[in-house]
Amino acid sequence: MDERPRTHSQGAGPRFFVTRVCEADRVTIEPPRPGEPRRPHGPRDPGDAWVVAPTGERYWGRFGAAGLLAIDAERGVLLQHRVGWSHFGGTWALPGGARHEGESAGDAALREAAEEAAVPMAAVRERFWSVLDVGVWTYTTVVADVVEAFEPVIADAESVALEWVPVDQVDQRPLHPGFEAAWKRLRDLVSLRPVVIVDAANVVGSVPDGWWKDRAGAAGRLLERIGTWAGAGVPAENLDLAEDVWFPSVRVVLEGQAKAAAPAGARGALEIVHASASGDDAIVAAAEHAVSHGEIVTVVTSDRGLAERVASIGAQTRGAGWLREMLDA
Numbered sequence: 001m002d003e004r005p006r007t008h009s010q011g012a013g014p015r016f017f018v019t020r021v022c023e024a025d026r027v028t029i030e031p032p033r034p035g036e037p038r039r040p041h042g043p044r045d046p047g048d049a050w051v052v053a054p055t056g057e058r059y060w061g062r063f064g065a066a067g068l069l070a071i072d073a074e075r076g077v078l079l080q081h082r083v084g085w086s087h088f089g090g091t092w093a094l095p096g097g098a099r100h101e102g103e104s105a106g107d108a109a110l111r112e113a114a115e116e117a118a119v120p121m122a123a124v125r126e127r128f129w130s131v132l133d134v135g136v137w138t139y140t141t142v143v144a145d146v147v148e149a150f151e152p153v154i155a156d157a158e159s160v161a162l163e164w165v166p167v168d169q170v171d172q173r174p175l176h177p178g179f180e181a182a183w184k185r186l187r188d189l190v191s192l193r194p195v196v197i198v199d200a201a202n203v204v205g206s207v208p209d210g211w212w213k214d215r216a217g218a219a220g221r222l223l224e225r226i227g228t229w230a231g232a233g234v235p236a237e238n239l240d241l242a243e244d245v246w247f248p249s250v251r252v253v254l255e256g257q258a259k260a261a262a263p264a265g266a267r268g269a270l271e272i273v274h275a276s277a278s279g280d281d282a283i284v285a286a287a288e289h290a291v292s293h294g295e296i297v298t299v300v301t302s303d304r305g306l307a308e309r310v311a312s313i314g315a316q317t318r319g320a321g322w323l324r325e326m327l328d329a
Helices: 105-117 167-172 177-186 200-204 215-232 256-261 279-292 304-311 320-328
Strands: 017-022 025-030 050-052 058-060 065-072 076-082 096-098 124-133 138-146 159-165 194-199 249-254 265-267 270-274 296-300 316-318
Touching: 065 105, 065 124, 076 105, 076 167, 096 105, 105 124, 105 138, 105 159, 124 177, 138 177, 159 167, 167 177, 194 200, 194 279, 200 215, 200 249, 200 256, 200 320, 215 249, 215 256, 215 270, 215 320, 249 256, 249 279, 270 279, 279 296, 279 304, 296 304, 296 320, 304 316
Parallel strands: 065 138, 194 249, 194 296, 249 270, 296 316
Antiparallel strands: 017 025, 025 050, 050 058, 065 076, 065 096, 076 159, 124 138, 265 270
């Protein structure tokens, strides 16, 4: 696939680009027309353009688009009532829009939600991404949990109203066709909460790299790598889940001298658990607590005895190599 610009018309009028040539198919990038009410304040980004498929379909966002599906445990889903001049105006959908060049889908969804609905970026935590890929364009729905309550505020001209809608009432609204199709899949997934519990001693001990000389140092290095991995998201198939990328809660259990690596509690995308005695017992307790709260639990350990114990309470297990392979990717 060649993604270099192929044509470029100069002058006062719109510029047209052919940005992809996939064998016989040509995709045209078309800037907004003069007077088209897009991004009324501030300069346009190169991503603020239409992708025109060879068959004529038009998609907003040269680099794709993304929207935020924010879920509040008490109030439901944040929906945007779209202004009449917008695409399928008068329907309800998600705050969102075109991705900027080099911007991740998650960052784009959070930025657009802040611009359109004044959603504080720190108030939500990503849970999973669902990607619609039509070949020439993608739309990513970023499903995120509200971790700090906030009130949405209409922050630009693209919204008539913003409302929290109970999950079981979303499909009673006239929905944007794209969101309506996505919601049929997503509504059964919004209750899923994956958790990964890591037996740090077992994972550290799976590679003979001298960890026994400095157990706290080895555990600290593992924590750094797991934090990076968790923040980037986990491919859905690695967790046996649907859709594309998940951001599970990750709890790392430290025992003995390794506890000096980090204090117990939250550390970025991780939760550090200190075992008061047996590490295995602490892992079983953490898994049992998570299962009892309806979470989907994966315990990372190659200890067969521990694997049998957590399996008996409804958790699945993955060996240390499963995690190390992803950390090394």
